[in-house]
Amino acid sequence: MAAHILRLRLAMMLGALRGEPRHTIRTAVGLVLLAAAVAAGCWALVTLDEATPEAFAAVAIMGGAAITLGFALAPVVTGSADPLDPRRFGVLGLAPRPLSGVLAVAGMLSVPVLAVLALAVTTAIVWGSLEAPMWIGVFSVGLIVVTCVLLARVAMALTSMFLRERRSRELSSVLAVGILVVVVPVVVFLASLEWEGTVPVQLMEAVRVLSFTPFGAAWALPGVVLSGESVALTTLVAVGTPLALGAAWVGLVTRILSTTERPVSVKERGGLGWFNVTPGTPTGAVAARSLVYWLRDPRHIVNVVVIPVAAAIVLIPLLLAGVPAHLVALVPVPIIALFLGWLPHNDLAYDSTAVWMHIASGLHGAADRIGRLVPVVLLGVPLLAIGIPIAVSFHGRWAMLPAMVGVCVSLFLCGLGLSSISSVVSPYPVSRPGDSPFQQPQRTGASGALSQSFVMLGTIALSAPVLWWAWLALDGDVASAELALWAGIGVGVVVLALGVGIGGGVFRRRGSRIMEFAEAS
Numbered sequence: 451m452a453a454h455i456l457r458l459r460l461a462m463m464l465g466a467l468r469g470e471p472r473h474t475i476r477t478a479v480g481l482v483l484l485a486a487a488v489a490a491g492c493w494a495l496v497t498l499d500e501a502t503p504e505a506f507a508a509v510a511i512m513g514g515a516a517i518t519l520g521f522a523l524a525p526v527v528t529g530s531a532d533p534l535d536p537r538r539f540g541v542l543g544l545a546p547r548p549l550s551g552v553l554a555v556a557g558m559l560s561v562p563v564l565a566v567l568a569l570a571v572t573t574a575i576v577w578g579s580l581e582a583p584m585w586i587g588v589f590s591v592g593l594i595v596v597t598c599v600l601l602a603r604v605a606m607a608l609t610s611m612f613l614r615e616r617r618s619r620e621l622s623s624v625l626a627v628g629i630l631v632v633v634v635p636v637v638v639f640l641a642s643l644e645w646e647g648t649v650p651v652q653l654m655e656a657v658r659v660l661s662f663t664p665f666g667a668a669w670a671l672p673g674v675v676l677s678g679e680s681v682a683l684t685t686l687v688a689v690g691t692p693l694a695l696g697a698a699w700v701g702l703v704t705r706i707l708s709t710t711e712r713p714v715s716v717k718e719r720g721g722l723g724w725f726n727v728t729p730g731t732p733t734g735a736v737a738a739r740s741l742v743y744w745l746r747d748p749r750h751i752v753n754v755v756v757i758p759v760a761a762a763i764v765l766i767p768l769l770l771a772g773v774p775a776h777l778v779a780l781v782p783v784p785i786i787a788l789f790l791g792w793l794p795h796n797d798l799a800y801d802s803t804a805v806w807m808h809i810a811s812g813l814h815g816a817a818d819r820i821g822r823l824v825p826v827v828l829l830g831v832p833l834l835a836i837g838i839p840i841a842v843s844f845h846g847r848w849a850m851l852p853a854m855v856g857v858c859v860s861l862f863l864c865g866l867g868l869s870s871i872s873s874v875v876s877p878y879p880v881s882r883p884g885d886s887p888f889q890q891p892q893r894t895g896a897s898g899a900l901s902q903s904f905v906m907l908g909t910i911a912l913s914a915p916v917l918w919w920a921w922l923a924l925d926g927d928v929a930s931a932e933l934a935l936w937a938g939i940g941v942g943v944v945v946l947a948l949g950v951g952i953g954g955g956v957f958r959r960r961g962s963r964i965m966e967f968a969e970a971s
Contacts, residue, residue: 736821791865867949
């Protein structure tokens with residue numbers, strides 16, 4: 451049976467070159483371009499045989515980690531059908547473990563895997579010329595291939611189980627933004643380095659960290675053995691990754707063969723937008739509804755647009771007051787994080803009378819609170835992930851990166867946590883749906899000012915220790931930068947969890963008063 455499946459796999463690969471002339475031409479052109487890219491990559495690696503081990507490690511590990519990550523992301527991004535889907539072989543009556551092993555071996559017979567094999571072998575040969583033991587190069591080639599194949603298998607299995615029915619334009623947009631979040635900071639980091647004939651220290655530190663990850667450990671193994679640093683940790687990660695992926699693959703095959711696909715009607719496949727993307731849970735429903743009105747309601751769009759404008763305006767008086775430009779560069783991103791966390795402090799008021807759906811359905815308060823935060827999180831994470839490295843690059847000291855991350859995470863998450871309480875405890879009237887976002891109703895009390903001040907000042911107060919450690923890091927204390935990072939993450943997560951819990955409980959108890967407010971405002 452294993453030999454039969456392997457013959458089928460070879461026949462499928464050859465069958466890709468048959469069919470309509472246009473399809474054959476596109477496939478042939480794609481293969482030629484891929485072969486040219488692989489040849490260029492191998493030639494580039496060979497030309498580095500006289501480079502220092504540090505320089506070659508930087509190229510091999512970063513490039514190899516990107517390739518390995520591509521095997522995990524490609525099935526999710528493209529959404530293409532898996533020709534080795536275990537469901538196709540369910541009628542053969544094979545046990546899950548033998549079938550998973552056969553499919554994993556068959557997965558090695560693919561053009562991308564052959565391309566990775568060529569690059570990995572070339573990398574091992576160059577490491578050998580740099581006096582790394584040849585046996586470790588061969589061992590790393592095997593680990594690289596197995597890791598890439600199992601990553602693709604696991605990613606395709608997860609895609610077939612959860613994403614095939616929910617493939618949509620919205621999901622593609624989220625994935626594109628996710629890739630942008632990863633690519634832009636890396637490009638900014640590399641562009642900001644000072645190359646003076648040697649590998650920059652910052653890049654070597656990034657490569658060292660990458661060698662401890664599942665994506666870069668197998669590629670880094672020969673260089674680590676050659677240098678004799680952190681051999682045990684890198685070996686553990688490099689060997690443990692395919693073992694963990696293999697166990698996950700066997701478990702997924704068992705799950706797939708023991709469950710049936712939920713039939714999907716034509717109506718369910720189209721027209722639901724974000725409801726096709728989010729999970730079919732109360733939290734997912736609230737998140738989908740919130741995403742719809744955050745992307746279409748002018749009142750929310752205006753609030754979002756004002757945030758970067760307000761952050762940019764702060765730069766002018768600081769520069770006019772004589773504050774050095776490298777310090778001013780660090781100011782806008784924390785302000786953006788502060789306002790992003792502050793945004794949902796009155797989100798219930800924007801629902802108007804539509805909030806009755808949440809109350810009448812007996813929705814759990816935490817589901818309402820979490821679902822309403824999803825649009826802000828999807829907006830804030832890319833903005834901060836892109837803005838933080840840009841700000842640090844203009845500042846000129848990458849040692850400030852941990853402190854900046856800690857400050858922004860604390861301000862953002864603390865703001866979200868306090869907003870989750872404020873929006874149910876003290877909502878205030880806003881412009882009604884369809885009205886101009888610049889038209890504000892008259893308010894008889896000070897609830898609006900109190901609600902805004904509570905979130906804004908409370909966020910700053912809770913983040914004060916993180917801001918203090920970041921200030922010390924700005925004076926050159928590297929240890930304070932690490933403290934700011936972990937303290938910011940810890941404080942932000944705790945405040946967010948408490949805010950969601952408290953806000954959810956208040957939402958359930960004050961349902962009637964919230965409805966009265968919606969009817970009266």
